[in-house]
Amino acid sequence: MIDFDLWQEILDTVRRNKLRTALTGFSVAWGIFMLVVLLGSGTGLQQGVEYQFRDDATNSIFVRAGRTSLPHQGMRPGRDVQFDTRDYDTVRDRVPGVEHSSGRAFIRGSTIVRYRDESGNFSVRAVHPGHQFIEKTLVRQGRFLNELDQREFRKSAVIGTLVAEALFGKSPAIGREIEINGVFFQVVGVFDDDGSEQERELVYVPVSTAQRAFGGRDRLAQILFTTGDATLEESQEMELSVKELLANRHLFDPADPRALFVTNNVENFQRFASLMAGIRAFIWVVGIGTLVAGVVGVSNIMMIAVKERTREIGIRKAVGATPFSVVRLVLEETVLITAIAGYAGLVLGVFTLEGLARALPEADFFRSPQVDLGVALSATLLLVVAGALAGFFPARRAAAIRPIEALRDE
Amino acid sequence: MIRLRGIHKSYWMGANRLHVLRGIDLAIAPGEFISIMGASGSGKSTLMNVLGLLDNYDEGEYRFDGELLKDLSETRAARVRGERIGFVFQSFHLIPFKTALENVALPLYYRKVPRRQRLRLAAEYLDKVGLSDRATHLPRELSGGQQQRVAIARALISQPRILLADEPTGALDSQTSREVMAVLQGVQDEGVAVVIVTHEHDIAEMTDRVVHLVDGEIESDRRQERRAAFDVPVPGTQLPPPREATALP
Numbered sequence: 084m085i086d087f088d089l090w091q092e093i094l095d096t097v098r099r100n101k102l103r104t105a106l107t108g109f110s111v112a113w114g115i116f117m118l119v120v121l122l123g124s125g126t127g128l129q130q131g132v133e134y135q136f137r138d139d140a141t142n143s144i145f146v147r148a149g150r151t152s153l154p155h156q157g158m159r160p161g162r163d164v165q166f167d168t169r170d171y172d173t174v175r176d177r178v179p180g181v182e183h184s185s186g187r188a189f190i191r192g193s194t195i196v197r198y199r200d201e202s203g204n205f206s207v208r209a210v211h212p213g214h215q216f217i218e219k220t221l222v223r224q225g226r227f228l229n230e231l232d233q234r235e236f237r238k239s240a241v242i243g244t245l246v247a248e249a250l251f252g253k254s255p256a257i258g259r260e261i262e263i264n265g266v267f268f269q270v271v272g273v274f275d276d277d278g279s280e281q282e283r284e285l286v287y288v289p290v291s292t293a294q295r296a297f298g299g300r301d302r303l304a305q306i307l308f309t310t311g312d313a314t315l316e317e318s319q320e321m322e323l324s325v326k327e328l329l330a331n332r333h334l335f336d337p338a339d340p341r342a343l344f345v346t347n348n349v350e351n352f353q354r355f356a357s358l359m360a361g362i363r364a365f366i367w368v369v370g371i372g373t374l375v376a377g378v379v380g381v382s383n384i385m386m387i388a389v390k391e392r393t394r395e396i397g398i399r400k401a402v403g404a405t406p407f408s409v410v411r412l413v414l415e416e417t418v419l420i421t422a423i424a425g426y427a428g429l430v431l432g433v434f435t436l437e438g439l440a441r442a443l444p445e446a447d448f449f450r451s452p453q454v455d456l457g458v459a460l461s462a463t464l465l466l467v468v469a470g471a472l473a474g475f476f477p478a479r480r481a482a483a484i485r486p487i488e489a490l491r492d493e
Numbered sequence: 494m495i496r497l498r499g500i501h502k503s504y505w506m507g508a509n510r511l512h513v514l515r516g517i518d519l520a521i522a523p524g525e526f527i528s529i530m531g532a533s534g535s536g537k538s539t540l541m542n543v544l545g546l547l548d549n550y551d552e553g554e555y556r557f558d559g560e561l562l563k564d565l566s567e568t569r570a571a572r573v574r575g576e577r578i579g580f581v582f583q584s585f586h587l588i589p590f591k592t593a594l595e596n597v598a599l600p601l602y603y604r605k606v607p608r609r610q611r612l613r614l615a616a617e618y619l620d621k622v623g624l625s626d627r628a629t630h631l632p633r634e635l636s637g638g639q640q641q642r643v644a645i646a647r648a649l650i651s652q653p654r655i656l657l658a659d660e661p662t663g664a665l666d667s668q669t670s671r672e673v674m675a676v677l678q679g680v681q682d683e684g685v686a687v688v689i690v691t692h693e694h695d696i697a698e699m700t701d702r703v704v705h706l707v708d709g710e711i712e713s714d715r716r717q718e719r720r721a722a723f724d725v726p727v728p729g730t731q732l733p734p735p736r737e738a739t740a741l742p
Binding site for chain 1: 545548549567572574575580582586590591602603608
């Protein structure tokens with residue numbers, strides 16, 4: 084379709100109009116470049132935010148006990164609230180919409196975890212089996228704690244990868260007996276976690292066993308649960324219901340802001356998600372604005388280009404050029420310029436993003452910026468088509484007028 | 494070869510109808526050298542445009558080798574122009590960013606002649622008009638007469654049956670005019686019909702037949718003994734090398 088002669092013709096015009104070609108090319112390349120960089124930065128921001136939420140389930144609610152700050156039913160403020168297993172049962176059974184749930188208890192003081200000669204100081208978390216889903220614990224070997232462990236007070240332990248490394252090195256951990264503050268537990272699983280290093284230095288044991296073995300009675304430090312696919316409003320309802328139930332049990336004012344500390348990740352995530360949506364929409368608006376500016380620029384230049392070539396087109400027609408060949412000449416020039424410039428802008432944009440990703444430290448709010456290549460290519464295509472259309476209409480008009488009219492403007 | 498019968502053509506200037514051609518009957522035989530004369534506004538340029546299929550006509554018949562050419566599509570008109578008609582314009586109309594050689598070769602591009610062959614033929618035709626030493630020059634580096642000779646070579650390269658020249662000498666001094674007319678006479682000697690529009694009598698004297706237009710009608714149509722264009726030494730088909738070349742040491 085593109086023969087050598089046509090290339091020759093196009094190169095002739097390009098060479099003759101270096102400035103015009105450069106301007107057209109620049110407006111296209113700039114449009115694509117900006118779009119790529121903007122979209123890439125948007126992705127970077129989004130991934131930064133998602134990274135912050137990687138650790139825990141985004142639909143989880145954490146409840147910690149505090150100290151009352153309001154008088155209630157004749158009692159003075161300043162009473163400590165202490166959760167126990169029945170609080171956990173209440174939340175699990177009576178708050179509508181609870182999906183996975185767990186209590187959390189910690190062993191007081193420092194905990195020495197030992198295997199033969201190896202030992203270390205690791206935190207031990209006593210949890211229910213549902214904890215795995217709330218904390219997004221990734222079981223690498225063996226299994227997580229289950230209902231049987233919980234019901235039968237089994238001395239099972241699931242250890243973090245760093246714990247396993249410290250105690251067992253490369254040798255297998257499953258089935259070994261480890262000693263936690265003098266009590267022997269059997270390792271049933273090794274887990275990993277996307278969170279910080281501390282998360283991988285943990286040991287999980289069943290709540291029931293821990294309460295019995297370490298003299299914790301039936302106390303719990305925290306109650307946590309996931310909300311399934313509850314909406315933000317539903318999660319807030321659940322939060323409220325938790326407060327009322329626990330206030331009832333522990334005799335404090337449900338409106339007391341310091342008796343319970345509730346972290347609603349649904350709310351947090353939702354806030355970030357809507358922020359992200361806003362940023363993304365903004366980026367698209369700016370990006371599309373840039374594209375439109377590019378399209379207008381290309382259209383303008385092509386229209387002027389065709390206008391100033393009216394005479395030349397008349398000459399070509401007088402020596403036998405068909406209207407089709409005239410349109411084709413203009414179109415292929417436009418497509419060639421916009422395609423090359425668009426591609427250049429695309430490559431430049433991608434390189435800039437790469438450079439940005441390398442130059443900037445991996446921060447929590449901005450990481451691995453990248454652009455959807457499909458989107459970038461479609462944008463380039465859009466500009467090429469827009470340029471072609473912008474050239475097509477004046478070219479068709481110029482090709483349709485009788486050569487004598489085209490030759491007349493002197 | 495060409496037969497015009499009762500050609501009418503009007504232009505609309507706003508609400509006013511301008512009746513430019515009022516029933517033209519004209520026959521052109523192969524190898525004829527015709528000049529069309531007339532005051533400005535007499536319709537001579539319009540007649541030329543109709544002949545060259547650069548413009549359409551309202552009424553009448555235009556037959557080329559018996560074939561009726563009327564209300565042609567642009568594509569069809571372009572094809573007929575490319576195959577049978579060559580044009581020479583008063584202001585040359587060369588493409589400014591192409592060399593003389595490329596300008597001459599252009600019509601063959603639209604007839605899908607391979608590039609190498611095209612350029613070889615173009616060199617041949619440039620030589621015919623005595624400009625082989627100017628092949629790589631751009632139009633702006635050529636004198637008016639040289640540009641017009643390039644334009645003639647371009648018109649001839651597709652071997653048209655008829656060459657139409659609208660005031661080919663209008664932008665040239667009388668010396669250069671004679672050079673150009675000599676070239677056109679040589680063309681006509683090769684059997685190509687040549688029709689020129691002019692308002693200069695001494696130019697018309699160099700043709701075989703003079704058609705006078707008055708107000709869109711043919712007032713007179715007479716044959717004459719043409720005068721050779723070269724009462725001064727000029728370059729041309731069968732003549733010594735061009736003046737510019739001989740002036741060089």
